[in-house]
Structure formats: structure tokens, C-alpha cells
Amino acid sequence: MNFVFTCGGTAGHINPAIAIANEMRQRHPDCKVLFIGAVGHMEEKLVPQAGYELRTLPGSGLSRKKTLAGLKQNIHAVNCVLQAVSACKKIFREFQPDVIIGTGGYASFPALYAGSKMGIPTCVHESNAVPGVTTKMIANRASRVLVAFEESVKYYSHPERVEVVGMPVQQGFLYNDKASARKELGLGDKPVVLSAFGSLGAKHMNEIVAELMCLEKEAGYPLHHIHATGGFGWEWMPELLEKDGLDLPHTPSIDMREYIYDMPVEMAAADVVISRSGAATCNEIGVSGTPSILIPSPNVTNNHQEHNARLLSDRDAAVTILEKDCTAQVLFDEINRLLADPERRENMSKTLKTMVRVDSAQRICDIAEELTKA
Numbered sequence: 001m002n003f004v005f006t007c008g009g010t011a012g013h014i015n016p017a018i019a020i021a022n023e024m025r026q027r028h029p030d031c032k033v034l035f036i037g038a039v040g041h042m043e044e045k046l047v048p049q050a051g052y053e054l055r056t057l058p059g060s061g062l063s064r065k066k067t068l069a070g071l072k073q074n075i076h077a078v079n080c081v082l083q084a085v086s087a088c089k090k091i092f093r094e095f096q097p098d099v100i101i102g103t104g105g106y107a108s109f110p111a112l113y114a115g116s117k118m119g120i121p122t123c124v125h126e127s128n129a130v131p132g133v134t135t136k137m138i139a140n141r142a143s144r145v146l147v148a149f150e151e152s153v154k155y156y157s158h159p160e161r162v163e164v165v166g167m168p169v170q171q172g173f174l175y176n177d178k179a180s181a182r183k184e185l186g187l188g189d190k191p192v193v194l195s196a197f198g199s200l201g202a203k204h205m206n207e208i209v210a211e212l213m214c215l216e217k218e219a220g221y222p223l224h225h226i227h228a229t230g231g232f233g234w235e236w237m238p239e240l241l242e243k244d245g246l247d248l249p250h251t252p253s254i255d256m257r258e259y260i261y262d263m264p265v266e267m268a269a270a271d272v273v274i275s276r277s278g279a280a281t282c283n284e285i286g287v288s289g290t291p292s293i294l295i296p297s298p299n300v301t302n303n304h305q306e307h308n309a310r311l312l313s314d315r316d317a318a319v320t321i322l323e324k325d326c327t328a329q330v331l332f333d334e335i336n337r338l339l340a341d342p343e344r345r346e347n348m349s350k351t352l353k354t355m356v357r358v359d360s361a362q363r364i365c366d367i368a369e370e371l372t373k374a
Contacts, residue, residue, distance in 0.1 A: 241256075
């Protein structure tokens with residue numbers, strides 16, 4: 001069998017596709033897998049790193065600005081889509097996919113659209129609580145719409161084609177425990193806080209984390225803080241902390257790096273995670289059962305991240321702090337409240353694990369296999 005996965009832009013769209021592809025390859029070792037993404041994005045790094053072939057096409061997101069620049073960007077985006085759809089049809093004639101699976105980002109629209117026009121079964125997976133632009137545009141053409149949350153079904157005009165499958169995550173999130181993770185990372189008895197705000201890093205939140213680290217210094221470093229700056233943050237954040245008097249090479253309680261490559265282990269070791277609330281992150285937190293402080297990005301379509309965060313915090317499975325209300329002191333106080341209340345953290349962990357589906361990748365593969373027989 002031949003499978004096409006299409007995704008792009010952020011790790012939150014790419015990693016779920018890789019998780020599904022890994023499951024499919026376990027089931028069908030002889031299957032052929034091809035990824036389609038956009039030029040110049042994270043898929044160019046993550047997909048080959050996972051051992052899969054990637055074809056990249058020109059792509060551009062839509063602008064919502066009612067300006068001349070916004071209009072020009074949208075004209076460019078439409079031209080990119082038309083070129084990409086044509087390129088995808090050519091690829092599909094050569095590759096002969098049995099199913100096309102899209103996991104989000106504007107890069108996935110041309111392949112899903114081209115596949116539907118050619119009569120190839122298509123699945124689109126929507127990871128957020130409310131559908132994004134790509135999902136809205138393709139939902140009525142897709143063979144199946146796969147959603148992460150039960151609450152999401154109401155947003156679709158053809159609920160009979162919608163299936164709740166959860167969010168695929170790396171298997172490592174399922175099988176790590178705190179004691180073995182801490183031993184692997186060489187961590188001591190201090191509470192562990194893990195913070196990260198995306199692969200590029202959010203400048204404002206990185207600035208707040210820098211202030212938070214200064215508060216930790218004033219308090220005598222009561223916790224071990226692991227922080228991923230993201231690519232952009234790595235260019236300036238170490239220097240900022242140095243100006244604030246933090247000698248990072250000689251401060252073992254602060255572990256700052258550009259990117260966390262072993263997130264399942266790091267998250268298992270953490271007592272509290274501080275992050276954005278993209279769907280992939282929320283599901284990784286849920287599967288690992290790690291209490292979290294979620295700070296939704298205010299710069300995403302339809303306020304997706306706040307919807308995701310509220311699904312957890314409304315059941316006291318996480319704490320939500322809006323970015324406009326978030327200061328270093330607010331964050332420091334909330335961390336201390338959580339660390340001082342192990343019973344609450346235990347309850348959060350139990351609730352989280354009731355909210356996620358640990359067999360999501362398997363369920364999606366089941367559906368893809370069904371479509372090959374239709």
C-alpha cells in the first residue's frame with residue numbers, strides 16, 4: 001500500500017503525521033510513505049530526520065489584514081495553491097497513493113484538494129478544539145474528518161463523516177515514568193519545571209521567563225528549570241540573562257537550550273510544564289499526565305489555543321493564564337502554588353489521563369485501512 005501524509009509549518013502539525021506513519025510502517029513494513037509539505041518550513045528538517053521521503057512545494061498562508069500588503073499576500077497564496085495542486089496531481093499519478101492523510105497547516109490543503117478531485121480517499125485530522133482554515137475548506141470534500149475532541153463534532157456540517165480519534169503522539173509519551181526519566185536525565189531531588197513556547201520561541205514569553213529566572217535566583221534556586229528558547233530566542237536570550245547577572249554555565253539549576261529533542265523524557269521528569277496550548281502540546285501533556293500552566297498564544301486563528309487550554313483548565317486538569325495577565329511574578333506564584341500542593345497535582349494528572357486517547361495513531365490507521373478497501 002502507498003500512503004501520502006501532508007502537513008507543515010509547525011511541529012504540532014508534523015509530529016502527529018510522523019506518529020501515524022510510524023504506526024502504519026509497523027503494520028505494513030513494505031508500504032511506501034511519502035510526505036508533502038511546503039518549502040522553507042520545519043518539515044524539511046523533521047520529516048527526513050524521521051526517515052521519510054519529503055516533497056516540498058511553494059506555499060504561503062493567507063493574510064487577514066485588509067490592506068494592500070494583505071491583498072498582495074493573498075493573491076500570492078492563491079497562485080501558490082494553484083501551482084501546488086497541479087504539482088500534487090502529477091506526484092499522485094506517479095506515486096499512486098491509496099490514501100492521503102492531512103494533519104494540518106496550509107501546506108496540507110493542495111494535496112488533500114488534489115486527491116479529492118482525483119477520487120483518492122482522503123482524511124483530514126483537526127487537532128484543535130475548533131476547526132482551522134484548512135479543515136474548513138476541505139471538510140466537505142474529505143472522505144473522513146478526524147477530530148481530537150468530542151466537543152469539536154458540532155462544528156461540522158456532515159457529522160456522519162466525523163470521527164473522534166484523539167491526537168497522535170510519540171509512543172515515548174506513553175511509557176515514561178518520573179523516576180526513570182529523572183534518573184536518565186541525572187536530575188536530583190529538586191522540583192523540576194519545564195518551559196517551552198514553540199520551535200521558534202515567543203519573544204514576549206521568553207522575556208517573562210528571563211525575569212522568572214531572576215526571581216528563582218533571588219529565592220535561592222528552589223527548583224530545577226529546563227527552558228527551550230526556540231530558534232529565535234536562542235539568538236538573544238542567553239545574553240539577556242548574562243546582563244541580568246545569571247552565569248548560566250555555572251548555574252546548574254537552570255538548563256537552557258535552543259530546542260528539546262527528547263520531550264517525552266523531559267516532560268515525564270517535570271513536576272510542572274509551562275507552555276503554549278497548541279493541540280499537540282495539550283495532548284502530550286495529557287498523555288504524560290504532567291500538570292501544566294498554559295499560556296495561549298493570542299496570535300492564532302479563531303483563538304484556537306485558548307479554546308484548547310480551557311478544555312483542560314475547566315476540569316482543573318491545567319491552569320490557564322492569558323498572556324495579557326501573565327507576568328514573571330504571576331508565573332512564579334502559580335508555580336509555587338502547584339509545587340506546594342502534591343494532592344492537586346496528582347488529581348490533575350489523573351484527570352488529564354481520562355481526557356486523552358492513547359490509541360489515536362492506531363485508530364487513524366484503522367480508518368485509513370478501511371478507506372483503502374472502500
